[in-house]
Amino acid sequence: MAYATRDTPAHERISKVATADKVLSVLGLFTMETPEWTVDEAAAALDLKTSTAYQYFRSLIEFGLLVGGSGGRSSVGPAVISLDRITRRHDGLIALGRAAMGRLVTPFDGEAVGLLCRSFRMQVMCIDEFVPASLPFAISYERGRPMPLFRGAASKAILAHLGARITRRLWDRQGEQITAAGLGADWSAFKRSLRQLRSRAALVTHGELDEGLVGISAPVFGSEGLVMGSVGVVTTEAAYVRLGARAGEVEATVAAEAQSMSERLLQT
Amino acid sequence: MAYATRDTPAHERISKVATADKVLSVLGLFTMETPEWTVDEAAAALDLKTSTAYQYFRSLIEFGLLVGGSGGRSSVGPAVISLDRITRRHDGLIALGRAAMGRLVTPFDGEAVGLLCRSFRMQVMCIDEFVPASLPFAISYERGRPMPLFRGAASKAILAHLGARITRRLWDRQGEQITAAGLGADWSAFKRSLRQLRSRAALVTHGELDEGLVGISAPVFGSEGLVMGSVGVVTTEAAYVRLGARAGEVEATVAAEAQSMSERLLQT
DNA sequence: GGCGAAATTCCTGTATTTCTGGAAAATAGA
């Protein structure tokens, strides 16, 4: 029976709906760095015939995922904004996180950002932020921006609880970056780092993503104890120092908010 | 030659990439009202075979437009959030609008929302809002929510400047709703209403979308004088009354901000 | 307002893909 499907190894099996995948790959061209594409550029980039690319664009534009601009340049369209609204309103984490972030930011008196992240496919994505009226600094985390798992408190809080199977795969694929991030030179050292991260209820990191900023985050768990994301705050080093002895309290508060979210996630 | 393609009338010609369109139609099922679908439900709704629907879901999930949840229920995925970030960062209107909205909201001392809308396919979509820290009311407009063209100041400011060809088509398609909105019982009355709307630099509406709220908006134009969207504020009736004689100034400010945005749009 | 260039649509046979339909496998739930 092993012979039956031998000709296409499972790890490079092509999805059945190749047309759909190719159309979506057009959409995938639109990134932060290259937010506009002409049909010809896209055709060249994906090795498509121009007339075929036009059909793909037409489908995407018709649905609203793209909009045709001037000079034949297209960009991401309004359907995305509408779909994003759906995620904002129906994401259980976001619903719970908003109030929690508000409470976490309060003691910093406008000099902190609340951060809510979700674990997704060996990455972390910020799904919501609480930004006070006038914020005196900018941060790397931003709703919709994918971040690596091993830099920043919000990421590490998730990484620490991902479970052996996933962290092993992560090590195999991105070992060098893990080592570069100071999380261990080999697999067993990495495991030790993770154990240490897990020992803290809330993680505090200094300047890992933005110079002069401090992140404080704790993991949020869903059903069966799986880590779903993290919640926390980012503030300036100066404001953190100003906390002095109260820093411990803030950590505890972050951990408590995260745990409270975990509990409420189980109830729903 | 008329016989050659007779079997598919031009007005209902199906797009060529039927597969892609069907896959996208699956994505289209996910709405504010029904944000979760199982493969079976989607197959039933779109008259697809289950095994086919699975392939569609797989493509969408692989790309991240959907995520598979528990119990076979899927919902909108992280790719949407990433794409939304691209629109936020690369939309010229949003870039200009943020500061303008901030200035417009200031005199209301926290009791107003800034609103930035875009015209799109005979609809209006809010693409950005400026919400002060503690807002004592909720509004219908919200980033990503499509709104009709003929209710609310933000919409009417756009409608007034759409041009005869589009307004005519709008009348043909949605005449009853236009009449219901009090914009005229027939085409020529509608035209008259539009002319009157155009005569004001900024539009003020009372309670058209939310009871007890007042909208003040003005149109923003792009190249060739085409209306691109509108910018304005929404406040409470009470706060508006409190303005008293200064209401005129606010209107003028809204109009001025909108014009300033139009001018800067032309420069870029 | 009109010209040239570019962008976009149209066209058809053929080859490639997708879809069907059911059965098997994997997974989740009890």
Next chain:
DNA sequence: TCTATTTTCCAGAAATACAGGAATTTCGCC
């Protein structure tokens, strides 16, 4: 652990996407 549900797999039949270029429309510039 067992059952129900979800998901993948398969191969032939049938639909459809693609090539390739020509026609057409639109756009940008005088």
